[in-house]
Amino acid sequence: MAQERRFPIGSPILEVKNVSLSFGGVKAITNASFSILTHEIKAIIGPNGAGKSSMLNCINGIYQPQQGSIIFKNELLSKVNPNLIAKKGISRTFQNLALFKRMSVLDNILIGRRLHMNANFIQVAFQTNKARKEEIENRKKCEEIIEFLEIDDIKNTPVGKLPYGLQKKVELGRALATEAEVLLLDEPMAGMNVEEKREMCRFILKVNDEIGTTMVLIEHDMGVVMDISDNVVVLDYGKTLADGPPSEIRANQDVIDAYLGVAHD
């Protein structure tokens, strides 16, 4: 990606240092380290069970790593929960879709605006000026996102009734609505066909280009990964195997071995 970027890649925004996570005797992540640079699109790849999703869950505060540290904007994230991480400016999507199934597309995306809406329940109950104003403003923002993702026609449909590909889009929309600085996308294109994948890539690149959001994505489709990411980190058995630009990763013998399944000695 040689062309001029509106938001050039900068210094590390998120650093993962020697993180280890285990569940009882099962080691999900062992001493993994890498960093994510401001405004970049970073892919995390690796075979099944390599600890990719666990890594996102650590960053997101769902899991607490037993060892190591995660540093976001020069601040050590310790004793965190997903709620706190959201407030710090990291948002995410989930591997197996975690949408609010009985709520409409618009309402789902409006939840993404949660941290931009401060009216308390009394103000909402009495529909004070503040509550009304913020509702209108945030609805407008969500309409923009809906238009951007080209899902106008389904905005009032309950999400549970939508096909899988559209649900993935809604989830991206919800994450975008947070206006977080860092988006963690857990397999945003899993189960999509080529056409849908291409569309999703377009959205991801466009957001990164226009707003400068830093993206961390887990993806299995190597074609997609090599195409859209600035840097790729490879995890295998919970360890960082390689970290670098796609061209380097493609030529890395360790990575090739991990994917082809060479016996570990």
Add this chain to the structure above:
Amino acid sequence: MEYTKNDLINFLLLMIISLLIIPITVKSGYWYSSILIPWLCLALASIGQQIVMGYAGQLALGAAGFMAAGAFACYNLILRVPDIPFFVALALSGLIAAAFGILFGLPSLRVRGIYLMVATLASQFFIVWMIDKFGWFKNYDSSGIITAQDIVIMGKSFTSPLEMYLVIVFVVTVLTLLAINMARGSTGRNWMAVRDMDIAAESMGISLLRTKLQAFAISAFYCGVAGALFAFTYLKSLEPVAFDIKLSFKILFMVILGGLGTISGAFIGAAFILLFPVLLNSIGNNVFHGAIDATIISSIEQVVFGVLIIIFMIYEPLGMAKLWDNIRLKFKKK
């Protein structure tokens, strides 16, 4: 959230019916004191149950406990605070019930589903036990049944069925509008997000602790106010036994049959649960001329409720409110 033209028309229609047509046409006290008054009181309690269960998705079973808290709080406030305006006492009773709501909502932070239901049963038994145990709450009345004070608003007492009905219509209208505002606004959205997928809600910056306890508190507030009205206008007496587990279950059934996650469902469900036994009785009396024993009729009632709940759970989890919507849509299309 903006009200549509339809909302306004519906509101005006309901107001005209409840404030003009009913007071003018319905003359018999029976209709007010045995049907309309308990219906509105229980519908209000159902809104409370609806908020915690239908919107926030927390299986709570203890609405009657909070109603008891509200009823006895109101009694004691009027008894012990001289010249307290009725509506102030009512609001304070709601707040006292809300405090209990927060306390008994705490288990929701640890357990969910059926386990939470068991945990919230504590509110039901604890509150009723507490009122029974400590004489102070009943003003050391030994008879066990205390007569409720008259409702006095601005020096005028509201004692006839029609007058009490009007007081209730006022309270229920205000609280229902507030509930609708919350349910349609960001507050309700946060509840529903917690209901549908709590981990995602948390990742979007919703605090589960605050949202769940808020739902419990508001729910208990509604139940508390409903309980006070129920005691002062329907029972006209205060006895802890009136707020037993059966009433909690009744309110639960109202919400399930009416439709989880809809405010209108609270009213529809309450009407059904309340009117169905009346209907069965009058069928028993008028069609079979009393040939069917009253105990059998009340058993039939239980059977029908049970079957209906199973049917609704399987085929229409959104309840009668949804059925009604479907019917309306069908007519609109034609």
